[in-house]
Amino acid sequence: MSDTGRAANEHPAICRLCTAFCPLLATVEDGVVTAVKGHAGAGFHGGYSCPKGRSLPDQHYGPNRLLSSMKAEGGQHVAISSAAAMDEIAEKISRIVAEHGPRSVALFFGFGSVPQMAGVVVAGAWMGALGSRMMFSAGSIDKPGIQIALALHGDWQGGQPLFEEADCWMIFGANPVISKGPGFPAQNPGQLLKAAQRAKVDLIVVDPRQTETAKRASLHLQPCPGYDAVILAAMIHVIIAEQLYDEAFVAENAEGLAALTATVATFRPEMVAEEAGIPSQELIAAARRFAGAKVAGVSFGTGSSFAGHSTLVEYLGLCLATLCGQWARAGQRVRKPNVLLPAYVAKAQPYKPYPAKGSGEQLRVRGLGSCPSGLAATAIADEILMEGEGRIRALICLGGNPMMSFPDQHRTFEALKALDLLVVLDFELTATGRIADYVIAPKLTLETPATTALVERLKYSGTHRGMDRPYAHYVPKLVDPPAGADVIEEWEFFYGLAQRMGLPLRVVTPHGAGPHVEHAPTVFDLDMTCKPTSDELLSLLLQDSRVPLGEVKLHVDGHIYDEIAETVHPRDAGNDDRLQLGDPLMMAELAAIPAEWATAPDRAAFPFQLVSRRINGVINSFGRSNPRLCPKPYNPLSLHPEDMAELGLVSGDLVEIRSAFDRVGGVVETDATLRRGVVSMTQGFGGLPGEDSDPRTMGSNTGRLLSVHDMFDPISGIPRMGGLPVAISRVDTPARREPEIA
Numbered sequence: 001m002s003d004t005g006r007a008a009n010e011h012p013a014i015c016r017l018c019t020a021f022c023p024l025l026a027t028v029e030d031g032v033v034t035a036v037k038g039h040a041g042a043g044f045h046g047g048y049s050c051p052k053g054r055s056l057p058d059q060h061y062g063p064n065r066l067l068s069s070m071k072a073e074g075g076q077h078v079a080i081s082s083a084a085a086m087d088e089i090a091e092k093i094s095r096i097v098a099e100h101g102p103r104s105v106a107l108f109f110g111f112g113s114v115p116q117m118a119g120v121v122v123a124g125a126w127m128g129a130l131g132s133r134m135m136f137s138a139g140s141i142d143k144p145g146i147q148i149a150l151a152l153h154g155d156w157q158g159g160q161p162l163f164e165e166a167d168c169w170m171i172f173g174a175n176p177v178i179s180k181g182p183g184f185p186a187q188n189p190g191q192l193l194k195a196a197q198r199a200k201v202d203l204i205v206v207d208p209r210q211t212e213t214a215k216r217a218s219l220h221l222q223p224c225p226g227y228d229a230v231i232l233a234a235m236i237h238v239i240i241a242e243q244l245y246d247e248a249f250v251a252e253n254a255e256g257l258a259a260l261t262a263t264v265a266t267f268r269p270e271m272v273a274e275e276a277g278i279p280s281q282e283l284i285a286a287a288r289r290f291a292g293a294k295v296a297g298v299s300f301g302t303g304s305s306f307a308g309h310s311t312l313v314e315y316l317g318l319c320l321a322t323l324c325g326q327w328a329r330a331g332q333r334v335r336k337p338n339v340l341l342p343a344y345v346a347k348a349q350p351y352k353p354y355p356a357k358g359s360g361e362q363l364r365v366r367g368l369g370s371c372p373s374g375l376a377a378t379a380i381a382d383e384i385l386m387e388g389e390g391r392i393r394a395l396i397c398l399g400g401n402p403m404m405s406f407p408d409q410h411r412t413f414e415a416l417k418a419l420d421l422l423v424v425l426d427f428e429l430t431a432t433g434r435i436a437d438y439v440i441a442p443k444l445t446l447e448t449p450a451t452t453a454l455v456e457r458l459k460y461s462g463t464h465r466g467m468d469r470p471y472a473h474y475v476p477k478l479v480d481p482p483a484g485a486d487v488i489e490e491w492e493f494f495y496g497l498a499q500r501m502g503l504p505l506r507v508v509t510p511h512g513a514g515p516h517v518e519h520a521p522t523v524f525d526l527d528m529t530c531k532p533t534s535d536e537l538l539s540l541l542l543q544d545s546r547v548p549l550g551e552v553k554l555h556v557d558g559h560i561y562d563e564i565a566e567t568v569h570p571r572d573a574g575n576d577d578r579l580q581l582g583d584p585l586m587m588a589e590l591a592a593i594p595a596e597w598a599t600a601p602d603r604a605a606f607p608f609q610l611v612s613r614r615i616n617g618v619i620n621s622f623g624r625s626n627p628r629l630c631p632k633p634y635n636p637l638s639l640h641p642e643d644m645a646e647l648g649l650v651s652g653d654l655v656e657i658r659s660a661f662d663r664v665g666g667v668v669e670t671d672a673t674l675r676r677g678v679v680s681m682t683q684g685f686g687g688l689p690g691e692d693s694d695p696r697t698m699g700s701n702t703g704r705l706l707s708v709h710d711m712f713d714p715i716s717g718i719p720r721m722g723g724l725p726v727a728i729s730r731v732d733t734p735a736r737r738e739p740e741i742a
């Protein structure tokens with residue numbers, strides 16, 4: 001055993017299945033990883049690992065892993081060498097670009113691109129060399145609102161308060177105990193919340209379900225879905241009316257208080273509480289307790305992002321923080337100093353609002369275009385199907401599974417089938433892979449070197465993201481892929497295409513934008529004749545790091561660089577930037593909400609609201625084929641026991657779930673943690689249209705019930721993906737009808 005508690009055949013690794021990046025210990029025997037566990041001697045995760053991380057060996061050596069790339073031929077997929085696949089794909093893309101221009105080639109970065117820092121950067125360089133800006137990411141159907149909200153409100157250069165120092169924290173629509181984010185510290189949140197509970201931190205959770213996180217709360221508000229914006233407006237109403245806000249902070253750092261005060265005036269706590277179905281005293285208590293705290297913060301998850309008004313919710317969260325002066329002040333410890341990314345100076349001053357609509361690529365649909373959350377993935381299907389110049393004809397999915405994840409599955413299906421070329425980089429033959437022309441089989445976590453730089457970078461895409469400690473870790477590749485496998489890293493695929501197409505790759509080092517960036521990123525040309533190794537590429541990508549990668553590598557178990565942590569500097573002399581509390585767009589959206597209630601769809605026709613629920617064993621659509629992680633092959637529809645009784649249902653019954661747009665089957669299960677009228681179902685299940693007529697075999701795809709046109713955000717494009725009005729009816733025979741609506 002070493003002094004960090006490691007046996008000789010145990011090697012540090014980093015799990016990159018989700019953004020917690022838990023440090024692991026992997027047991028390697030004869031070149032094969034036989035076991036994985038949390039590494040208590042590394043990081044600040046307290047030795048935590050979840051079942052998904054511990055099953056990395058299953059992912060690497062399981063029967064569903066693709067050990068070679070595949071090509072569609074004669075109605076099935078046959079193995080093809082990665083070199084031949086790259087030859088053919090390069091030739092096809094060159095032809096498409098020559099005939100239709102570079103805009104006809106698009107790239108989708110899915111949640112599975114999270115571990116691929118090199119892959120994402122080199123793919124971006126390849127698109128740049130090709131001349132296409134048609135890059136979309138899963139972030140646009142996740143929590144895009146925070147990025148738009150930060151543009152409208154401005155950010156704070158000193159950063160956000162630290163959860164561990166807070167005496168009050170509010171969590172809206174997130175269940176970090178299971179999901180590890182987003183918008184809440186992802187590194188062992190269960191432990192953080194337990195410690196907070198012991199320290200009597202006032203944890204206020206707003207969620208229509210009594211989640212694993214809500215069980216730790218001192219106050220749980222359990223409203224109907226979709227009321228977060230007005231709950232926040234009512235809290236702000238109370239805080240302003242009772243003069244509980246930080247007048248000095250607001251006077252020095254913000255503008256727009258009059259507009260905000262006037263707009264929230266309508267949102268009396270009693271009126272909002274009644275609409276949202278919560279006791280008004282609890283709403284008022286939440287406002288008073290937040291405003292009265294010394295250090296407080298507010299986190300948002302996908303629940304509040306999916307239920308409509310996703311930007312407004314985040315915007316009002318920023319206003320709440322600003323009103324109460326809840327930003328890091330001069331002299332406080334810098335919460336997220338970079339280690340593997342470039343250094344920056346944190347200052348206790350506003351970073352003023354910036355344009356929320358970009359001047360980059362404009363889409364042809366719904367008035368959408370470039371913006372701080374990127375291009376809207378929900379526009380891809382229409383951009384494929386809509387005739388005219390610039391139509392998408394080739395799509396590459398890097399770690400994404402649009403057939404399982406995009407709203408309106410039928411339209412996505414029609415669109416992907418209409419492509420001239422669909423390429424998927426994925427380790428399993430997914431629903432999207434099954435309709436792809438090529439599936440490129442990648443190397444996996446334990447076969448590739450990695451660092452924690454990516455998690456540092458997350459801080460640039462929203463509040464309370466990234467790592468709360470100056471932690472850095474590098475791990476080398478631990479094992480080779482299984483014997484006989486022909487798998488490549490994602491970046492090698494794009495590098496290979498560029499070589500074949502004669503495209504030079506100009507790479508921009510990973511960076512962010514906004515207040516925590518001091519210098520422009522370094523731009524360098526990759527050597528296109530002599531391919532770098534993955535380790536050489538990592539060194540090139542991290543050449544601007546605050547602590548040299550070589551130094552980080554010396555700590556095989558990673559290192560917390562508390563020695564470089566600094567305190568927040570005071571405001572620059574002469575700086576008079578202001579945060580915006582009364583953005584006209586946001587005020588207008590808020591003011592219009594009561595009118596929406598009046599015209600809401602008929603509650604009698606759609607009496608339930610469907611929300612998403614993340615489960616511990618699987619992430620979105622992947623990992624489902626491992627019975628140890630996902631014992632049920634389907635995603636049950638959970639209902640409150642009284643709703644079950646009223647509908648005459650018992651657990652295991654089959655139902656039809658109908659929205660205004662489509663219908664799917666479901667297997668019901670009773671769940672007393674739900675609010676009555678709210679039903680929940682895990683995303684990412686089901687098959688392609690026509691495949692999943694019996695929901696007990698592979699579950700049902702909730703994306704099929706959604707429409708990209710439903711309450712979509714005019715800037716980010718995210719439609720309503722939760723709080724969806726649905727009707728539920730019992731089905732007496734297992735035979736399922738195909739949906740009537742195409």
Ligand SMILES: Nc1nc2c(c(=O)[nH]1)N[C@H]1C(S)=C(S)[C@@H](COP(=O)(O)OP(=O)(O)OC[C@H]3O[C@@H](n4cnc5c(=O)[nH]c(N)nc54)[C@H](O)[C@@H]3O)O[C@H]1N2
Binds near residue numbers: 619706
């Ligand atoms: N109805 C509904 N729709 C939703 C959601 C919802 O809750 N409900 N959630 C939304 C959210 S928050 C998101 S982020 C999106 C996700 O949208 P997607 O990213 O399209 O969906 P995932 O199912 O996460 O697909 C990730 C894919 O990456 C693959 N993958 C995993 N690791 C690797 C790797 O190392 N390399 C490669 N090449 N591939 C890898 C997995 O096998 C999987 O097929 O879906 C959104 N859509």
Ligand SMILES: Nc1nc2c(c(=O)[nH]1)N[C@H]1C(S)=C(S)[C@@H](COP(=O)(O)OP(=O)(O)OC[C@H]3O[C@@H](n4cnc5c(=O)[nH]c(N)nc54)[C@H](O)[C@@H]3O)O[C@H]1N2
Binds near residue numbers: 142225
């Ligand atoms: N194990 C596991 N981990 C994951 C994933 C996974 O699939 N499995 N997915 C990953 C991805 S892509 C993401 S984006 C993150 C997401 O992480 P989270 O945002 O934490 O996602 P959920 O766990 O679905 O929690 C959303 C919560 O919002 C509640 N909710 C629904 N509607 C509303 C509403 O209108 N208002 C409020 N206040 N609450 C509402 C739901 O009841 C639910 O408890 O998790 C990531 N981590």
Ligand code: SF4
Binds near residue numbers: 016019020022050053
């Ligand atoms: S929480 Fe689980 S899936 Fe996420 S990084 Fe840690 S071990 Fe991996």
Ligand SMILES: [Mo]
Binds near residue numbers: 111138141
């Ligand atoms: Mo996500």
